[in-house]
Amino acid sequence: MRTLPHASSCLESTVVGSSTISVFITxxxxYNEGELVGEWLALPTTxxxxxxxxxxxxxxxxQYEEFFLTDYESLVNGVSDYISEYSNLNELNYLASKLEELSNNDIEIYEAIIDIGGHVQSVADLINLVDNLDCFQCLWNVNDEYDLGYYWIEESGGYNLKELGNLANYFDYEKYGHDIALEQGGTFYSSGYVYHTGESxxxxxxxxxxxxxxxxLSNLNYLEN
Structure with a gap:
């Protein structure tokens, strides 16, 4: 993200929309003449x-036909990492509108999926991810590797430690949970654990x-890569 320099010509922020995403339009x-003239715009907008x-x-x-984005931020963690000065404003507005459709719980899951990595490489991917949250399984209140191991052994119904008798007391839930997380490529977040189910x-x-x-924008009069 480019840091805005101090400039007396920089206009005050004008907030519109819900600020799911905010961009500084310059x-x-x-800018090429050495003067910073721009304004924060909150998305989604009209x-x-x-x-x-x-x-x-x-x-x-x-005289002045083009603009570009010199700064950008989002209330949704990870989103701003995929925004650049060349980002399409229409596409960003689309993303901001889609993010508004999500509940607070969905936003937490969405952020966790971004954190997993491998599923998002562009703003377009962020948009499509909104409609693919059901491709991920969330285990609520599974907060660490011990919890994860305990869940798969004691609560999932896939294993029966009672058959081991007293040896079950020596089972390492944390190590097993660690291996499960590595195998699934999952991640822990504020409310639990999330992983990709393998669905397309x-x-x-x-x-x-x-x-x-x-x-x-009917005419894309901004600087593109």
Whole structure:
């Protein structure tokens, strides 16, 4: 994430939407002239708010036509790692709108899945992940490797330690839980443990065409990679 330099020309933040994601939109022409002129925009938002924002930072379509993102943040942990100065504003608005659909519990699971790694490499993946949370199994209140081992031995019904008699007292739940977590590629988070069940993802969004209702720019007048 690029850190914003101090500049007297930097406009005050104008918060719109719910701030699921916030981006600092900067006038590229002014930036190249050595002047930082920009504004925070909270997503999801509307075309009207974006138009007003661009007007305030001097994007007039004549002298100044392009903008880019010099800073970005999200209330959902891990999301901002996949945003860059070249990110598509329509796509980010789509993602912010999808994140709003999630409950607090779903957000925790979503964050944990991002933390697992391997399932997200782009903003498009973040969007599709919202619709694929059922591909992951969550074990509530399983907070560490001991809990995980205990769950699979005592509560899942897959094993019967009673058959071992007194030897069961020497079973190492923590070590077994450690091996299970490695095998499943799972992760612990604030409410428990989550892992991928192996089910295939569905990818309704192809990373190219943002559904019209989420688009806030008719002309993509910003700097792209």
């Amino acid at each position: 006038n590229l022409g002014k 075309s009207e708010h974006v138009t007003q924002c661009l007007e305030r930072i001097g994007i007039d379509g004549i 993802f569905t990818e309704d969004y192809d990373g190219k065409y943002v559904p019209e209702k989420y688009c806030v």
